[in-house]
Amino acid sequence: MEYLKEHKNIIKKEANSVKKFIITFLQNEDEKGRNTDRAVSDLADLFYQEYLSSNLIEKHKEYFKKIINDLRFHSYNYDPKKVDRILKTLENEVYGNFMEIKETFSKHKIEDYEIFEKLTYESFFSQILKYTLYQKVNARLENSIPHLIEAIKLFYELNNYTDFSTTFLIDESEKITVLKINNIFKKYGRKFDLKKITHKSSNEKSIIDKIKSTFDENEKIILLNLAFFQGDTIEKTEKLKLILLIGELTDYSLFEGLAKNSTFYKKVASGIDHYGKKNQEVYLDSILLKIETLELNITKGFLRKLKSISIGTK
Structure with a gap:
């Protein structure tokens, strides 16, 4: 698998392409006279549409979660003094999971299985690397690193992208420090307002x-x-967000005996199936509307899938 050694070049080349896309879009918005907030907001929307909405891995991402997490947390599995950690992750964890996924798609005739049957690992590894980059950029454009968004707004207002480095798209978030962004503001004689972010x-x-x-x-x-109760359908980080979002509960019947005798437990275990078809769509629409502005993309996708199933079985 000599081709795997190209992983750094693939990411770097794609990051440069994404950077060009971002700068071109912002320059076009500047020519239209768009204000800064609108331009940056529209950039986030368009980026998702162009790079993720029709992406095959995004479409079936519930099957690729383990691969995505293996790549995301590659630094925990290998010693950087001994090996190239991403290379080893691609050779071992990612390859093994890819073969299992291909078999699953083929065996169960899952939508697009013909594409996956023909997909070589050489082609897939390049696609998954680009996909993880798109995920990272998408999160950042949606304000996962607020001080980076402030820097992008500065570049837009100055119409100067000299200091817009591809490292802002590739590096882990902890490397994109407030100090680094503050230095860029200083360079252009601007004051970086940390209170604004807070x-x-x-x-x-x-x-x-x-x-x-x-x-x-x-x-x-x-x-x-x-x-x-949905296994690994929703990743742990998003599950924690849901728990924080749920907040206080008032049914304490679970403390009064065995779980199997608790009405509350039975309701939670059943989920949407506890409610009649007429109410299912109402509850799902209500939740989707309430979380529309929150970064809960997996949850939203799963709720839409449940809604589709509910409508289809009426």
């Missing part, structure tokens, strides 16, 4: 608190089912 974080907390207060007990039960 204030935004407070506003986001306020928004989440308001959303939390709108969930009724039935909607909380459905979200608990997603967090605890």
Whole structure:
């Protein structure tokens, strides 16, 4: 598998392509006279549409979660003094899982199985590397690193992208420090307002608190089912977000005896199936509307899938 040694070049080349896409879009928006916030917001929307919405791995990402996590956490499995950690992850964990996924698609005739049957590992490894980059960039454009968004806004206002490095797209978030962004602001004689970012974080907390207060007990039960009874369908980070979002519960019947005798437990274990078909769509639509602005993409996708199943079985 000599071709795997090209992994760094593949990521670097694709990051340069993504950077060009971002700069070109922002320059076009500047020519249209768009204000900064609108331009950056539209950039995030367009990036998802162009790079992820029709991506085959994104479409079937529930099957690729383990591969994505192996690549994301490659630094924990190998010693950097001994080996290239990403290379070894691609040779071992990713390859093994890829072969299992191909077999699963073929055996169960899952949608697009013909494509996966023909897909070589040489082609796939390049696709999965690019996909993980797209995920990372998408999260950043959606404000996962607020000070980076402030830098992008600065570049837009100056119409100067000299300091827009591909490392902002590739590096792990902890390497994109506030100090690094502050130095860019200083270079252009601008003041970097850290309080502005802190204030935004407070506003986001306020928004989440308001959303939390709108969930009724039935909607909380459905979200608990997603967090605890859907296996690995939803990744751990997103499950924690759901638990925080659910907040306080008022049914303490679980403390009064065996779980199997608890009505509350039975409801949570059943999830959406506990409710009649007429109410299922109502609850699912309500939850989707309430979490629309939150970064819960896996949850949203799963809820839409449940809604589709519910409508299809009426």
